[in-house]
Amino acid sequence: MNTPADLYRKMALIREFEMRIDEMFATGRIRGTTHLSAGQEACAVGACAGLRCDDAVVSNHRGHGHFIATGGDPGAMMAEMMGKQTGYSRGRGGSQHMACFDIGFLGSNGITGGGLPVAVGAALGFKMQKTDRIVLCFFGDGASNQGTFHESLNLAAVWRLPIIFFCENNLYAMSTPMHDATAVENIAERGNAYTIAGEVIDGNDVIAVRDAVAGAAERVRGGSGPALIEAMTYRYLGHSKSDKCEYRTREEEQRWHERDPIKLYAARLRESGELDDGRIARIDAEVKQQVDEAVEFATTSPDPNPDELEGSVFA
């Protein structure tokens, strides 16, 4: 379901989920590492809203939002964050390694650019099956400097695969500003080298993202070959837990906060009369409740049994 209320709800849920994880890390309730997507919710929600429910999504290290937008359950996700047996990967994966094949979420990934070739393979599979399903592959501006990006775009173009390469350009590859490490002005230009049409869109406008993906999906599904979308956005928090964001200014952060994707969309819905303040407040309370329940479920779930350590390495 992708009504305006649904889009708002999903973005609000991702924000609540991510900020809760941030807090739980700070207080030591979650261990390991995590890459949070607060600020980038319109990319995840808009992109998935532009797909059909039987399409597939390949995610990256900053993948919680992608998973929730695809239909992931916050309880099983939170349990995975805490390494519990009830988590999506039964506690084996954690933050960066979750998948749910039943809903077409083919997995997040701990290797920058690592998901691109896998997404190409999934798209090849869909094409060979002669279905009209497509794959959307999320990656960041940093990943576009990996060889796998170039190999994947080239091969996907040569084979005219049904795939949308969706770049969330949040301006920094960890601490490195995009233009210190990237020779082109926009990642979308790189599509030219592979005869793939690239477009740059406002990644903080959920409707712009949805419409761009829906348009690309229609072309790709019709056999046009791959598409490349570059969504300009900004991550509010550090790259990962240890990052204090000393490489960017508070003024820059402030400017992006003024274009907060959730606030922008709420304002639009209020203006059009699709949602009023009361309804928005109710949704906010409901997602908070949902994340409370997810935390409760995860906290009370059992740890994996060490006796099962070596199970399921092989089929």
Next chain:
Amino acid sequence: MAEVTFWQAIRDALRDEMLRDEKVFVMGEDVGIYGGAYGATRDLWEEFGSERVRDTAISEAAIAGAAVGAAMCGYRPVAEIMYMDFLTIAMDQFVNQGGKNRYMFGGKTTVPMVLRTQGGAGRCIAAQHSQSLEAWFVHAPGVFVVSPSNPYDAKGLLKASIRDDNPVRFFEHKMIYGMKGEVPEEDYVVPLGRANVTHEGDDVTIVIYSMMANLALEAAGILEQDGISAEVIDLRSLKPLDVDTILRSVRKTGRVLLASEGCENNNAVTEVAMRINEHGFDYLDAPMKRICAADVPIPMSPTLEDACIPTAPRIAEAAKELVG
């Protein structure tokens, strides 16, 4: 039974499996009309077309990753990487993606793919076209490692590998593509994880695999002239490892020589030695010995290349010292 070459056995296994299961397909650099750098996909493109015998760009990482993705979507891709040395370009996709996806995702997916490649020295093509890197993959969790020494095993092991639900690294040695052997036309598999005692003996056990397993048979002949009876175990699979067959032999002979064409340091047979140490120490009458390639990049010079890797006389010599 028909006499066929090693490359034909590989090709026939691919063909049989493609006929048997429409989800099986082949991809790699020049596997189509060219038939593969060492000819192992010859004639398949003509029979199955470019959809199922898929030429790729020179993009090892993309080939490997595409195989992983297609496998997770219900296909059984057989990806060819032209030289084992080129696996280094695609290691992330083979190790971090294909090998780990099942476990990382809580056992909820399978990655039934075969990576075929060829390696080994013998053609004077030097350091970046001659290595034996199987130890790297034995070390990586979630993948099986197979390395046949003859046409019969090649066909049966490749069929078993394609039918297996796990990622299998299938290593062919470049010096045996022309080797002939008897191979049945009817369907058969050689199960993964089952070693083959190719020569029986009582004095010393030679544990070996791939092309070297043929040299061990030659070595056994040399040893016989000196009155030494060698038992040769061709591992066929490095992972899963057939520890039982090895231990049965060690119990009989009490002496073990491990041989491989990989560099000596951290070679795959080192793991075999450790297993024997753990489970068969009491059977040993002498410290185990190994003969491997020198710890150098494989040199081009025929003289140096020959000096770098084990040969039949050197294997025999090492075994003789062990029996002493």
